[in-house]
Amino acid sequence: MIAGLNDNDNVYRMYKKFGFVDMGRIPLYVRANRSFIPFLSVIGNFAIKLFYTPSDICRHIRGRNExxxxxxxxxxxxxxxxxxxAAxxxxxxIVRRDSAYLNWRFADQPYWDYKIFKASLKGSGDPAGxxxxxxxxxxxxxxxxITDIFASGxxxxxxxxxxDFAVSHFSKRDDIALIRCDMLNKDAGRALRECGFVGIPSGTRFMFTNIKGGLDAVFFADRGNWFLDYADSDLDLSGQRIT
Structure with a gap:
């Protein structure tokens, strides 16, 4: 099986020519962080805070895992x-996420300055996500x-x-207008919505082709069985960089 993400019509047509199945678009979740209209920054930031107050209150009542x-x-x-x-x-x-792959993908690549955060349970030290x-x-x-996120389903x-940690991390930055996460997984999508993210139209298509006759085509064609985010493709590496 070969899977791919693309956001280009020419690439899409090439994939279709080679028999790839169109699985639809990868959900894009966004949350406003700061007003991006300078002369409306005070009003805009107040409106953003007001908009997210209900979800933030619910999130804080529920609480981050202490x-x-x-x-x-x-x-x-x-x-x-x-x-x-274990997870x-x-x-x-899901794409394999062992230490060798994760270091190759995030620690050893020269392009992006990724920030990697380990979550561990008190008294354990072992990663829980x-x-x-x-x-x-x-x-x-x-x-x-949010390039990649992983914990037990x-x-x-x-x-x-x-x-919630990512929201808190970026909320300290006055120059970050938006927080985004491209994610195809119902549990991760639910977590994003609980933290105030909303889904908007995405330009990223997900396609796959079954190159082995023994694979269960019905299982592979069910979007609910997949865990995919931007880190699972080269699109994250080619994203727009602002310095």
């Missing part, structure tokens, strides 16, 4: 292999990007706490 500690790390050690083995089972179709953040541009605006509270 047993979860966040730590910025430079690399993924072998403990993330255990996380991958990946609930996801039907992680989130990878970066800054860039989206639709002409300086944007905070059996523990939605950890996923929500990871998203």
């Amino acid at each position: 047993d979860l500690l966040f730590e910025e790390i430079a690399r993924f050690d072998d403990s993330f292999n255990k996380l991958w083995e 990946s089972a609930p996801f039907g179709l 992680y989130i990878v953040l970066r800054e860039g541009g989206s639709r002409g605006l300086r944007t905070g990007v 059996n523990d939605p509270d950890i996923m929500t706490s990871l998203v």
Whole structure:
């Protein structure tokens, strides 16, 4: 099986020519962080705060998992292999996320200044999940990007706490207008919505082709079985960079 993401009509036509199945578009979730209209910054920021007050109150009542500690790390050690083995089972179709792949994808690449945060339970030290953040541009605006997020599909509270951490991280920045996350997974999507993100039209198509006759085409064609985000393609590496 070969899967690919694309946001270009010419690439789309090429994929179709080679028999790829169009699985629709990858959901794009966004949350406003600051007003991006300078002369309306005071009013705009007040309106943004007012808009998110109900969801933020609900989120804070529910609370971030108090047993979860966040730590910025430079690399993924072998403990993330255990996380991958333990946490990946609930996801039907997902790109492998062991330490070798994660270091290759985020720690060793020279293009983006990724910020990697490990979430671990108090008294454990072993990762319960992680989130990878970066800054860039989206639709002409300086944007905070949730590039990758991973935790056990059996523990939605950890996923929500990871998203909540990203919101808190970017909310400290006055120059970040938007926070975005491209994500195809119902549990991660639910966590994003609980943290005030809304879905908007996306230009990113998801396509795959079944190159082995023994694969279950019905299973692969069900979007509910997939866990995909921007980190699973080169689109994240080619995104608009703002300095």
